[in-house]
Amino acid sequence: MPAKILFLLLVLALSGCASLQPPSSTAxxxxxxRSVAMANRDAEAAQQRLAAVAAQRAGAEQQFCPNWRQALGQARRNAMGCARMPLGEQATCWQAVSQWTQEESRYFHALAPLFQEGAYATPAAQAARFFDLAQGWAITCQDGQKACSAASGHQQMDDHKNVVNRFCSR
Structure with missing residues (x-):
């Protein structure tokens, strides 16, 4: 009896192996x-992303100098406005200027990955650095006119500003 069971199990095992078929060439x-189609879709999506980035970069380049000029003009107006305010209101004014310059700095810093090593990369970095320094200056000015006048960094701010202005005057 055990030999019959072993024989039966062996036959069943072999019949199971015999029923497996190799994959067809159609499958x-x-x-x-399907793999080629997925690769093509991925490649097309990548091309679309690159085209979108290129369009975004072109738009940012076109707006860079006008945005710089507008921000620089606003920075001047803000500084003159705070300096003309009554002493008791100047600290609040300089605090607002500090927040505004921080936003401008973030904007110009955000352009760095978009411009990456292109012609606008250095001017964008210089503009961001200008507004970083302007923010520090505005924070110092909250302590009064003497602190504002004695603040360092004016030459560095001018250097950064001049680089961007030269670039934008071409």
């Missing part, structure tokens, strides 16, 4: 076609 071709 293999279908899988390959």
């Amino acid at each position: 293999t071709a279908s899988a390959a076609a």
Whole structure:
């Protein structure tokens, strides 16, 4: 009896192996076609992303100098406005200027990855650095006119400003 059971199990095991069929060439071709289609979709999506970045970069380049000039003009108006305010209101004014310059700095810093090593990369970095320093200056000015006048960094701010102005005057 045990020999019959072993024989029966062996026959069943062999019949199971015999029923497995290798994949058909149609299934293999279908899988390959799906892989190619997915690769093509991925490549097309990547091309669309690159085109979108290129369009965004072109728009940012076109707006860079006008935005710089506008921000620089606003910075001058803000500084003159705070300096003309009554002494008791100047600290609040300089605090607002500090917040505004921080936003401008963030804007110009955000351009860095978009411009990456292109012609606008250095001017954008210089503009960001200008507004970083302007923010520090505005914070110092909150302590009064003497602190504002004695603050360092004016030459560095002018250097950064001049680099951007030269770039934008071409």
